[in-house]
Amino acid sequence: MNLEDYLTDLRARQERVRPAGIPTEVQYPLGTPQTVPAHVAHWAEQAPDRVALRFQDRTWTYAQLDDESRRLAGWMASTGVRRGDRVAIQLGNCPEFALCFLAILRLGAVHVPVNPMFGAAELAHEINDAEPGLLITSTSQLSTLDLARDRIGELDVAVVDDGTTWQDALAHEPYPDDDGDLDSLAALNYTGGTTGLPKGCMHTQGDMVYTVASAATATHIPQDGSFVGLCYLPIFWIAGEDLGILIPFVLGGTSVLMARWNARDAVDAIEAHRVTLMTGTVENYLELMDLPDIRERDLSSLQDPQAVSFVRKMSPEVRRAWADVVPGSVLRESSYGMTETHTIDITPYGFAKDDQDLLAEPVFAGLPVPGTDVAVVEFGTQTPVPIGEVGEIIVRSPSVTSGYWRNDEATREQLVDGWIHTGDSGRIDELGLLHYLGRRKEMIKVNGMSVFPADVEMLLAQHPAVGAVAVVPTDDERTGQRPVAFVVPQPGASPTAEELMEWSRANMAPYKVPVVVVQEQLPMTDTGKVRKHELAERAAAANSARA
Structure with missing residues (x-):
């Protein structure tokens, strides 16, 4: 069977088991895809006083988020940042990261998140590869930058917590235009690989907006501004970027951002701000359940708590324990995805009845989000294996990377006719649902x-x-x-x-x-x-x- 005939059969199987109420077509919050800053501007006009971002004891309404990100864009433009220029952000979870992210996209520039845990050699590699003209960082990162200085070229540096620089930037005249678009390079999200040092996955704003809209469509995330997400995942990783920035701001909801995981702080935030979605490790949920007063706390707002199995695995026992603490709340595994696809490709949403998703062997990944195709093929080819047999998982969607930055060889190896070859082993069952067998060989x-x-x-x-x-x-x-x-x-x-x-x-x-x-x-x-x-x-x- 060729790949297209295989997909026709597979889609028919998937439609028969698609959860009730889940559309087959992507639904965009503004009707059509628009840039990320355009969404923020829309919500600033329609709901200016709605809280867009919370961090510790500080809040930003949509009007403030739009205004401050425009001022930062104006300041960046005054330093020489132009459309297509790379701007690196080396920050942990903080409001300054989110504001700079929006400013970069408004200028049509390219967002380059840099892991603040990097050592000098790692920092030098990413800076030399991406060649940003501007690095936005904090005083705590300057010692690492000093160690890497002899390995990198000329680089303008802005320090967000030195007082003067940040205040000057926020005092700049707002940038009036939106120079970004849906199809141009907008981000270099670096990811490791089986060969060489990390590579920059090239993503567009179209990739970002499709990721939000398809995930919301597939999992009933509300698109009416009532979404409230709690994010302590690092937002310099693409999964944290999705949860802490893109999903709330595109949908007109609220991002409750935490600098790092703390069980007590997480419970306080869920209860105080009526958080509707949280993603954490299984260990995070176990820690929440171990809090001595957890049964006295009101976590009923959590509509879709999601767990990620890293060390401790998600199980029916963990699900039952959570439901006992938070009656009516169904804890599920998060989505299958990767940096190359902007992370949210296959979801087990809607398959928790009788623990179908947790009892399936091997790991149950679920159903592709609307607009995404998945196939299991012979390794190194695009020849589908029969239903039920093991092969390589490949994914095709509107958010698949257009390639690796300045790395044609890696692009040719992993991106074939619009399909990303994941290197992961998997199988598709008789219902058309994906099962994940193992990680990439070397990971x-x-x-x-x-x-x-x-x-x-x-x-x-x-x-x-x-x-x-x-x-x-x-x-x-x-x-x-x-x-x-x-x-x-x-x-x-x-x-x-x-x-x-x-x-x-x-x-x-x-x-x-x-x-x-x-x-x-x-x-x-x-x-x-x-x-x-x-x-x-x-x-x-x-x-x-x-x-």
Whole structure:
């Protein structure tokens, strides 16, 4: 069966089981797709006093959000930022991030989120690859920037918490126009890969708005301004960007933004602000349920609590425990997606009856959102495998990346005829529903964060004493998994494992720092490849010894 005939059959199966009331066509909140700043401007006109953003004890109405983001756009334009220019934001969860994001899109410039946990080597790679003209950061990040200065070119830097810069920016005349559009490059969202350092996924504002509208259509998220989302996921990650910025602002709702996870603060926010949607790890929900006064708190506003299974897995037992604490609330697994597709592709929404979604084997992903197609094919091809058989998951949607920034080879490998080849294993059942079997071959998940061995290998290889390195995963009781690096020193060098781990702590995000094993050689195949399966057997012992 060819791919198009396969899709015709698959769509028919999916329509028979689509949950009641879920449209087959995407419904946009303003009737047609418009830019993200245009949505903010619309809500500023229609509901100027509605709260758009809450952070700690501060609030922004839509009128204020529109005004301040326009002023920031005017200030950025005065510094030389033009349509198509890259602007990097190196901030944690804070209002300044959201305001700068909107300002960048209003100018038709390109948003480049930078992980504030990056070490110097990681920061230098992303800055050199994206080549932003302006970096927006905070005083806490300046020491890392100083360490990377000798590896990056000229770069204007604005510090949001130095007082003068930010106040001057907010005092600028508002930028009157909207120079963005739906089809031009609007964001470089960096993601790791099985080869090389992270690559910039190119996304447009059209991708962003489709993601919001399709997710809202598929899961009954209200589009009347009543949506209230609680977000403590990092908004420099694309999933946090969706939940903390795009979904609330496009739908005219409210983003309740937290700097970081805290169970007590989360309960206070849900109760005080009548939060309707929250996404967190299973551990987050278990921590909420363990609060001594949780049964006395009113969490009834939560219409769609979503859990992500990283270390602890979502189960019927966890669902029942949550329903016991919050009667009538159904806790479900979140959506299947990836940075390349703007994250929300397949959802289990509507399949919780009798725990169908949690009892299915293997992991149940569910039904594509409207406008998205999924297929399971032979690895390395686009030949569909028969229903029920295992193959590679590929996805096609209006929000699939147009490619990797300045990386034609990677684009050709993973993007074929509009389909993104995920590298994930899966199968589609008789109902047309997707089941996810396993992660990309090389990916390691540390507390839910993706770590690619090739990324850690290339970073460690920058150390002058490292001759060769191979990184493999091992299970870890605290973090789910952990990378273990087997290092062969350069001739004449004798680094210790502790020295290399200390260097890693200074040059990598904390979750990437590996357990290091120094040895004389790596086990190799006859064709010159590292026998990583042999190293995997040693990795567990190395991690246990380290613990």
